[in-house]
Amino acid sequence: MKRKLSTILVLSLVLVPLMMGGAVAKTLKIGSMSPLTGPYASDGTDIKNGVLTAIEVFEEQGGIPGYDKIELFAQDTACDPKQAVAAANKLINLEVAGVVGAYCSSSTIPSSEALSEEDIPMLTPASTHQDVTDRGLPYMFRLCGRDDDQAPAAAKFIKEALGAKTMFVVDDKTTYSQGLADGVVKAAKELGIQVLDHEHVNQGDKDFAAVLTKAKATNADVFYMSLQGYSPAALMTLQASRIGMKSQIVTQDAVFQPKYMEVAKDASEGVFLTYGYTDPNTPEYKAFEERYVPKYGAIAAYATYAYDAATVLLNAIKAAGSTDPAKIKAELMKMDVQGVAKQIKFNEKGDSGSAYIAFKVEGGKFVPYWDPEKGMLK
Amino acid sequence: MDYFIQQFINGITLGGLYALIALGYTMVYGVIQLINFAHGEFFAAGGYVGVIVLSYLTGLGLLETHPVLCLTASFALTMAYCAFLAVGVEKVAYKPLRKQSRLAALLSALGMSIFLSNGLMLTQGVYDKAYPSELFQGMIQVGGITISYLQIMILCMTGVLLVCLNTLVFKTKIGMAMRATAQDKIMSSLVSISSNRIISLTFAIGAGLAAAAGIMVGLYYGSVRYDMGFLPGIKAFAAAVLGGIGNITGAMLGGLIIGMVEVFGAGYISGEYKDVFAFIILIAVLYFKPTGIMGENIDDTRV
Numbered sequence: 246m247k248r249k250l251s252t253i254l255v256l257s258l259v260l261v262p263l264m265m266g267g268a269v270a271k272t273l274k275i276g277s278m279s280p281l282t283g284p285y286a287s288d289g290t291d292i293k294n295g296v297l298t299a300i301e302v303f304e305e306q307g308g309i310p311g312y313d314k315i316e317l318f319a320q321d322t323a324c325d326p327k328q329a330v331a332a333a334n335k336l337i338n339l340e341v342a343g344v345v346g347a348y349c350s351s352s353t354i355p356s357s358e359a360l361s362e363e364d365i366p367m368l369t370p371a372s373t374h375q376d377v378t379d380r381g382l383p384y385m386f387r388l389c390g391r392d393d394d395q396a397p398a399a400a401k402f403i404k405e406a407l408g409a410k411t412m413f414v415v416d417d418k419t420t421y422s423q424g425l426a427d428g429v430v431k432a433a434k435e436l437g438i439q440v441l442d443h444e445h446v447n448q449g450d451k452d453f454a455a456v457l458t459k460a461k462a463t464n465a466d467v468f469y470m471s472l473q474g475y476s477p478a479a480l481m482t483l484q485a486s487r488i489g490m491k492s493q494i495v496t497q498d499a500v501f502q503p504k505y506m507e508v509a510k511d512a513s514e515g516v517f518l519t520y521g522y523t524d525p526n527t528p529e530y531k532a533f534e535e536r537y538v539p540k541y542g543a544i545a546a547y548a549t550y551a552y553d554a555a556t557v558l559l560n561a562i563k564a565a566g567s568t569d570p571a572k573i574k575a576e577l578m579k580m581d582v583q584g585v586a587k588q589i590k591f592n593e594k595g596d597s598g599s600a601y602i603a604f605k606v607e608g609g610k611f612v613p614y615w616d617p618e619k620g621m622l623k
Numbered sequence: 624m625d626y627f628i629q630q631f632i633n634g635i636t637l638g639g640l641y642a643l644i645a646l647g648y649t650m651v652y653g654v655i656q657l658i659n660f661a662h663g664e665f666f667a668a669g670g671y672v673g674v675i676v677l678s679y680l681t682g683l684g685l686l687e688t689h690p691v692l693c694l695t696a697s698f699a700l701t702m703a704y705c706a707f708l709a710v711g712v713e714k715v716a717y718k719p720l721r722k723q724s725r726l727a728a729l730l731s732a733l734g735m736s737i738f739l740s741n742g743l744m745l746t747q748g749v750y751d752k753a754y755p756s757e758l759f760q761g762m763i764q765v766g767g768i769t770i771s772y773l774q775i776m777i778l779c780m781t782g783v784l785l786v787c788l789n790t791l792v793f794k795t796k797i798g799m800a801m802r803a804t805a806q807d808k809i810m811s812s813l814v815s816i817s818s819n820r821i822i823s824l825t826f827a828i829g830a831g832l833a834a835a836a837g838i839m840v841g842l843y844y845g846s847v848r849y850d851m852g853f854l855p856g857i858k859a860f861a862a863a864v865l866g867g868i869g870n871i872t873g874a875m876l877g878g879l880i881i882g883m884v885e886v887f888g889a890g891y892i893s894g895e896y897k898d899v900f901a902f903i904i905l906i907a908v909l910y911f912k913p914t915g916i917m918g919e920n921i922d923d924t925r926v
Contacts, residue, residue, distance in 0.1 A: 487771050
C-alpha cells in the first residue's frame with residue numbers, strides 16, 4: 246500500500262505539470278532543412294540562423310494569437326538526397342505547419358515530393374534549379390531566383406560587359422552547379438562565345454592544380470567557376486592566382502559569402518559573380534542587419550532569403566488563422582511585400598522572380614557592378 | 624612539354640603530402656595490425672593547431688619579423704600536440720581492446736574518427752579557417768613552368784621528414800626496437816623492449832607526420848576546415864595499401880604514385896574521374912600483387 250501510494254505520488258508529480266503545460270501552452274511547429282554538417286554546413290547554418298532570427302522578430306511583434314511559442318525543428322540534410330528525404334519524413338511526423346529549406350537543389354527536389362504528399366508548404370530560400378518549381382507541386386515556393394534566369398544573365402554579362410570571346414567552364418557535378426554550368430554554356434554559345442572546355446571536379450576536392458593548369462594552358466578570356474558553396478570556390482580562386490592564371494574569373498550566387506574573401510584574400514579581388522540584387526538601403530535590410538550581425542556575424546548568401554521565407558510563412562499562418570495548408574497557400578499568394586532580400590510576390594508556379602546582377606569583389610566587398618537592363622552601375 | 628612538367632610538379636607535391644599521411648597508417652599497422660581510421664583526423668587537427676599558432680604569432684607581429692622562426696615553432700608545437708593526441712587516443716580507444724578481436728579495435732577506430740571530426744566541428748565551427756597568406760608569397764618562372772615558393776617549401780619539408788624517419792627507423796636503436804616489436808612482440812619483450820612504449824611511440828611519430836602534412840596543406844590551399852581529414856585519409860590509406868601495408872618505403876612510394884596518377888588523370892583525361900584513376904591503379908596492383916608493391920609476408924623492413 247505504501248509503495249502504491251508513493252508511486253501514485255511520483256506519477257502525479259511528473260504528469261500534472263505535463264498535462265497543465267499541454268492545456269496552457271500551444272506551440273506552433275515549423276521546420277527547417279539545410280546542411281548543418283558536411284561540406285556545405287556553413288551555408289546551411291546561415292539558413293538556420295536566418296529562420297531563428299525571423300522567429301525571434303515575429304514573436305517580439307506579438308506572435309500568432311492562440312500560440313504561446315513558435316518552435317523551430319532544424320533538420321540536417323547534409324546536402325544528401327537520402328538524408329533530406331529522411332529529414333522531411335521526420336518533419337511530417339512532428340506535424341510541422343511549414344518548412345523552410347532545403348539548400349541544395351538535389352535535396353530540395355526529392356524532399357519536396359515527400360512533403361507534398363502531406364500538403365506541407367515548403368519554401369526554399371536557396372535552391373535555384375528550375376525543376377524545384379517546374380514540377381507543378383502546389384505547396385512549393387521559392388524565394389531566390391532561378392538558374393534559367395541566372396545563366397542567360399551571366400552569359401550576357403560575360404559577352405557585353407567583359408567582351409569575352411572564349412571561356413573555360415568548370416563545375417562540381419551537383420544538380421545545382423552542373424545545371425547552371427550547362428545553362429551558361431548553352432547561353433554563351435548562342436551569344437557567339439567559344440567554350441573551349443567544360444571540366445568537372447568532385448565535391449570535397451581541395452586540390453585543383455591539375456584542372457587549373459589545364460585551364461591556364463587554354464588561355465581563355467573568362468574562367469567560369471560553378472561550384473556549390475564558397476569554400477571550394479575560395480580554394481580554386483587562390484590556387485588559380487598562385488599558378489598565375491590570367492583568365493577573368495566569373496562565378497555565381499553560391500559564392501556570395503563574405504568568408505570567400507576571408508579565405509581567398511587578395512586573389513578574390515576583381516572576381517565577378519552573379520547574384521540576386523538586394524538593396525542594402527531598405528529599412529527592412531537595415532533592421533535585419535542590426536539584429537543578425539551581432540549574433541551570427543556577417544550576412545552571407547542565404548540568411549536573408551531564409552529570414553524572408555520564415556517571415557512570409559509565419560505571416561501567412563497568422564493571416565489564415567489556422568495551419569490548414571490550403572488557407573496558408575491562399576495567404577501566401579496574396580502577399581506582395583518588401584522583404585529583407587527582395588520584393589516578394591509569388592506567381593502561380595511558386596516563384597517570386599529573379600533579379601540577377603553582376604557583383605565585383607572590390608576592397609574585400611561585393612560591389613554591384615552591372616545590371617542586364619541598365620548596363621554598368623554607378 | 625611544359626604542361627607535362629607543370630603537372631609533374633603538381634603531382635609530386637600532392638603525392639608527397641599523401642606519403643606523409645600514409646606513413647602513419649602503415650607504421651601503426653606494422654606494429655599492432657590495426658588500421659587506424661582516426662589517422663585522417665590527426666591530420667585535420669594538425670591543420671587547425673597550425674592555423675591557431677600561426678594566427679597567434681601574426682597577432683604578436685612576429686610573423687613579419689621572424690618568419691622562419693615562427694614556422695619552425697608552429698611545426699614543432701603542432702607535431703607535438705598531435706603526437707600527444709594520438710598517444711591519448713591509443714590509450715583510450717585501442718589499448719583496452721588489444722586482446723579483443725581485431726574487428727573490435729577497427730570499429731573503435733571508426734568511432735574515434737567520427738568523434739574527433741565532430742569534436743573539431745563543434746569546437747572550431749563549420750566555417751573555413753584562413754591561414755596567414757604572408758608566408759612564401761611568389762613563384763619562380765622557368766619558361767612556361769611555374770613553381771611557387773610554397774611548393775618548394777612543401778617538397779623540401781616532405782623530403783626532410785621522410786629522410787629523418789628513414790634514419791630513425793633503420794639507423795637508430797629505437798628504430799631497431801620498433802622493427803623488432805613489429806616482427807615479434809613476445810620475443811622483443813623478452814629482450815626488455817617495452818611493447819607499450821613502442822606502440823605509443825609509433826602512434827606519436829605517425830601523428831606527428833600527419834600534423835606536419837596538415838600545416839602544409841593549410842598553407843598550400845590557404846585554409847582548413849573540420850572535415851578536411853576524411854578524403855586525404857582515405858587516399859593515404861589507399862596509398863599505404865598500394866605500397867604494401869606495413870612497409871615504410873612502400874607507403875612513400877604509394878603516396879607518390881596515387882598523387883601522380885590523380886594529377887595526370889585530371890590533367891590529360893578528365894578532372895571528374897581523377898579519384899577513379901587512383902583507385903583503378905590500386906585495384907590493378909592488388910590484383911597482380913595482393914600484398915602491394917613492396918609488401919612481403921615476412922620482411923625486416925616492416926614497422
